[in-house]
Amino acid sequence: MSLKAKVGGIWLAKKETTWRAPALYAVADTPFNLFTIVGGPVKIYSLVAHLTTAITTGVTWHFLLGAVLLDAALFAAIGAIGTTVVVPLNVGAALIAPAQGSPVPSILAAAFNVFGITAAPANIILALGGAADVDGLVSFTVEWERLSPAANIVVA
Numbered sequence: 001m002s003l004k005a006k007v008g009g010i011w012l013a014k015k016e017t018t019w020r021a022p023a024l025y026a027v028a029d030t031p032f033n034l035f036t037i038v039g040g041p042v043k044i045y046s047l048v049a050h051l052t053t054a055i056t057t058g059v060t061w062h063f064l065l066g067a068v069l070l071d072a073a074l075f076a077a078i079g080a081i082g083t084t085v086v087v088p089l090n091v092g093a094a095l096i097a098p099a100q101g102s103p104v105p106s107i108l109a110a111a112f113n114v115f116g117i118t119a120a121p122a123n124i125i126l127a128l129g130g131a132a133d134v135d136g137l138v139s140f141t142v143e144w145e146r147l148s149p150a151a152n153i154v155v156a
Contacts, residue, residue, distance in 0.1 A: 022137035033156035040148030055136035060129035066122035
């Protein structure tokens, strides 16, 4: 194998992260495209919401990849500043307190042998499940790797 092929393989296999700045999300705006997969398939390892201000309302949400649910059920995302919401990719969301941590994939995802998903170009979507708006600022991060040289995940 040539040096160029080896370097190309290493470049393709590295994990990337794409971050979406903190924002408020309103029922009137959903479904809300968070990220867009472009240029080819990717493998998604984690999708995490980080509460940069507290959420105090009874808001629930789903994450989707196009029309496919990434979580098992509507999730109530109420938490203090610094709380993270880890989406274990088609298993069920887990609320992680600011002083704790969560491995990637999460323990819940690993219990179901879910270590990531392969995704073709599509939108990663946040859909609010009820009448409540998100009353706190939330940022989102997706951890992924390319499965083709032109693949990328960008903020929608």
